[in-house]
Amino acid sequence: EAELEDTVVPVVAQSRVAARMWSTPLAMLFIDGGHTYEAAFDDYVSWSGHVQPGGILAVHDVFLDPRAGGQAPRFVYSLAIASGLYEELPMVKTLGILRRRAPGDVPVEISSRRDW
Secondary structure (H helix, E strand, C coil): CCCCCCCCCCCCCCCCHHHHHHHCEEEEEEEEECCHHHHHHHHHHHHHHHHHEEEEEECCCCCCCCHCCCCHHHHHHHHHHHHHCCEEEECCCCEEEECCCCCCEEEEEEHHHCCC
């Protein structure tokens, strides 16, 4: 027995509905749901704003080679990176792991831009 009753909160509901009702900042968000672009995007948009600074966004089934698997999880993983809100951590097999940046933690590729 993992004894995670005080750590893991199971919720049985449609993802979008649960996210609207959720108010507690998340230390970890694990996205492993539908593999359509719509479902993956909906999970990302609905839940990523709940990840607290320093928290983890983990996206399952991120296949770098399109021939190895669906690309919807990779799409949302790439969106999170492109947002600048997350820093990329080493992947574990097909699990993409990102850490939410703290306010003021501006990536070098953004702070060094001088195109204004």
